[in-house]
Amino acid sequence: MGHANGRITAPVNTDDVKATIGENSHDVGTLCLSSKINRWSKYKPVEYPSPDSVTNYWQGTDGKNGLHIDMNADHTYTVDFVRSFYNNPNNWGYVHPQGFLRLTDFDGYNHNCIPPIASRTNGSLIEVPLNAGVVQYRVSVDFPTDFDNDGATLDLTNNLTIADFNLKDEGNAAYCMKDGYLAAILAFQTNNPITSGFGGVGYDVKNAVRVNSAKLTEPGGQTLTITDFSTGLPSHNITDRLWLILGIVWGYNKRLWTGIPWDNNHFYAYQIQFKQVPTAPPSMELQQWAKHQLQQGWKSIVWISTDDVVAVPAGINSMWQLKFKVKNIGSSYAQDLSAIRFKNVNTGNIVSPTLIDEDFTTTGNAGNYILQPGESKVLCFNIDLFAVQNKGDKVKLQALYGDKIAWTLEFQAADKY
Known part of the structure; x- marks a missing residue:
């Protein structure tokens, strides 16, 4: 079949891959290790201990679908953890195979794929009206099917989805990342900034965590409404700037935290500031x-x-x-x-x-x-x-x-x- 419109189908040859990913080589090693491979495609070269592609090879040996995914454990949502976690530029990065390099891994590859989950903020400061005691804000994430792409049709063939992340909790294999919950860490901006993904995210005080009651894949699971901005945080003024840093909580007793991917248009952190506005009575x-x-x-x-x-x-x-x-x-x-x-x-x-x-x-x-x-x-x-x-x-x-x-x-x- 070859390649067309950014997609590759069997039988795969080096011409197909070279033209699709935009690499200037016919060498199998160069193609399989290329930085131009779209990491969000389900089918791509991954680390797997076999010379031939097998069923679900695309999940890789670690079940992370060829990606580097950092996780914490046992609710260790400390300031140092969050800062180091999001300062890691390799998180959600593509991990090229180190063993067998198989050209057939490109069978089903789609160069048009987009992140399986993305936040809806563009990184600007969001001013939230503070109305006679109203202190609430909603953070949301999108799945690929929610993206508008400025009216253009999206080709989501073989796009990674949350359901593909069958990554298991090592402490209890009955819990997987695909069954996770949208969560947000609340923290104040002061200093010690996060530098990757959103320059200037900084805080050095105790933080708090809010977790949705519905799974990401359940109705209401993509939006987290936060109505309590005090519990778990030190004393502060409600008008102080606050960061809501998004992640996925999953695993046994919701003990694991995994961050949200980011790009130049969809960041993992919401910077908000509550602003006093004239009160309109009911x-x-x-x-x-x-x-x-x-x-x-x-x-x-x-x-x-x-x-x-x-x-x-x-x-x-x-x-x-x-x-x-x-x-x-x-x-x-x-x-x-x-x-x-x-x-x-x-x-x-x-x-x-x-x-x-x-x-x-x-x-x-x-x-x-x-x-x-x-x-x-x-x-x-x-x-x-x-x-x-x-x-x-x-x-x-x-x-x-x-x-x-x-x-x-x-x-x-x-x-x-």
Whole structure:
């Protein structure tokens, strides 16, 4: 068959290889050891102790598909490890065969292949809005099938994929790199820079690691949403520049770390800086209220005489529950509703509420607080804020989002309800 459009098929001869990789030689050794070979092609010369190609020879003797892949062990995500790891220019580099040189290894070679996984950052500083307590950022990686390539068709024939990395954990062969999880190391930029792949990546403080809950190959596995930028890190200002350094965590008990490949367009590190922006409060509409979840349950709204004063029974002086329909309609950023505080305007008392489910059980899902642009949610808050003892008593409540008022309503005690 020969070669065409960057691909080689059997029977393979030196003319095919020479023309495809752009080497100026017909020597088998020169061709098999050429620096012009595309390392991301599944089929290429690799180290294998046989004069002839055999099934899965392309995985090599070490199962790394002809590549040099560094790994750490047992959660040793120290500063020195990360710096030395990413300062290694040979990581994910092509390892040419040292024993048998087989021209037939080029059968199926594709010169058009691209990395099996790449980050989506181009290396510039990313400013992330800090909205009334919102501290979250998403890091993502692409598989070859996700690449647009500026509208041009990609030829992914025999492209290495994550599924091809059947590299086993030496401590427990049941775990392979292909079953890994996207992870990020959080570290501050100070000094001692990383020099390879992204000049100027530096830090010399304790770092922290965030690991996705889904495998790379599972739905949601290519995106890691980080909402906690403090745990595991020393005290710092949220507006300090921070590096998110990407990798794959895998192996028994997720003990192994492998970095993400990089090139001039897709780097392995995200440099971010949280930036204070004007707070845009959510829209809040009261749906129901409750005085005691076990005795009365949710009550409908009853207006006194206007649409700005709500009737409630006199004598209520314990915990209150308020159910709102909350909308993010005034911001182009996600809003973190955990920033909401309730204020008793009469007394000036301000409290942080507890988020509860509609059946009055306490919710432990912090994700319920995050409201994306254009999104609406029904949320229930448990508060201990106000009392209306006698008929005619009034109290005005406010919901505060940062320094903005998101909602205001007055309540008046009635003798019957």
